[in-house]
Amino acid sequence: MKQQPQRTNLQVDDYLDxxxxxxxxxxxxxxxxxxxxxxxxxxxxxAAQ
Structure with a gap:
């Protein structure tokens, strides 16, 4: 389950970059x-939460 928040954080960081x-x-x-x-x-x- 820890991979989902890390993936989301990385995705947000990538979008911000x-x-x-x-x-x-x-x-x-x-x-x-x-x-x-x-x-x-x-x-x-x-929505998933």
Whole structure:
């Protein structure tokens, strides 16, 4: 069971890294896509609990 929180944390960290890169590049479309995917991921995690 410990692998799930670590995987989730890694996934969030990865999304945040990508979001930071998208911001630095000024890619608004990519920023929105990453944000949407993060929201979907977090809402599915909350629903699973």
């Amino acid at each position: 990508l979001l930071n890169l998208a911001i630095q590049l000024g890619d608004l479309k990519w920023q929105k896509e990453i944000t949407r995917k993060m929201e979907m991921s977090m809402s599915s995690l909350a």
